[in-house]
Amino acid sequence: MACIYGDITKIDTTGASEKTAKQDKLDIKGVEASFKLAEHDLKKMDQYKSIIIKVGRAKQMDPAVIAGIISRESRAGAVLVKGWGDHGNGFGLMQVDKRHHTPRGDWNGEEHVTQGTEILIELIKKIQNNFPSWSKEHQFKGGISAYNAGSGNVRTYERMDIGTTGDDYGNDVVARAQWFKRHGYVI
Numbered sequence: 001m002a003c004i005y006g007d008i009t010k011i012d013t014t015g016a017s018e019k020t021a022k023q024d025k026l027d028i029k030g031v032e033a034s035f036k037l038a039e040h041d042l043k044k045m046d047q048y049k050s051i052i053i054k055v056g057r058a059k060q061m062d063p064a065v066i067a068g069i070i071s072r073e074s075r076a077g078a079v080l081v082k083g084w085g086d087h088g089n090g091f092g093l094m095q096v097d098k099r100h101h102t103p104r105g106d107w108n109g110e111e112h113v114t115q116g117t118e119i120l121i122e123l124i125k126k127i128q129n130n131f132p133s134w135s136k137e138h139q140f141k142g143g144i145s146a147y148n149a150g151s152g153n154v155r156t157y158e159r160m161d162i163g164t165t166g167d168d169y170g171n172d173v174v175a176r177a178q179w180f181k182r183h184g185y186v187i
Helices: 018-024 031-059 063-074 110-130 136-149 169-181
Strands: none
Touching: 018 031, 031 063, 031 110, 031 169, 063 110, 063 136, 063 169, 110 136, 136 169
C-alpha cells in the first residue's frame, strides 16, 4: 500500500540548514547533514518503529515521513523532558502543540503518533486546497513544512520553509524521511 499523499523519494530537497546541522556539531549542511541527523536518531527511533509502521498503514501515510518528523521534532524522544519539549508547549515524539491541540495518549504511544499524523494529514489537505495546481509531491512537502509553521506560512513552493524553525523544516524532514525509507521505515 502506497502513501496517498505522494512519493517522498520524488520530492526535491536542500536538506538541513547549517543551524540545524549544528545540533549534532556537524560541519556539513544540506541533505548529507539531514542523513547524518537521521542516522544519529535511528537506534532510539527503532524503539517506536512498530508503532510508526502501524499508524502509517492505518492512515495511509509513509512511515518514513512520520519518522522524519519525529527525528526533527524530538530526536526520537532524546530531547524531551517527561515527554515535553518546546518550553513545555510541545507534547510527545511528534511535538503536538498544546496551544493548538489537546494532546492525546502517552508521549511515546500509538495514540500520540496517530494524533500527530492526523494533524499532518489535515495540513497536507489544507495545502492541497490552497494550491490545487501544485503536484502531489509539492503539496506533500508543503504540508510537511506547515506541520512546523502552519499552512498560512506556505505561500510559494520555493520559499515555503522561510519562517519555519531554522528556515529549513520541510527540506530537512523530507531528507530525513528519504533516509529512513532506505533504512526499513516502509509499509
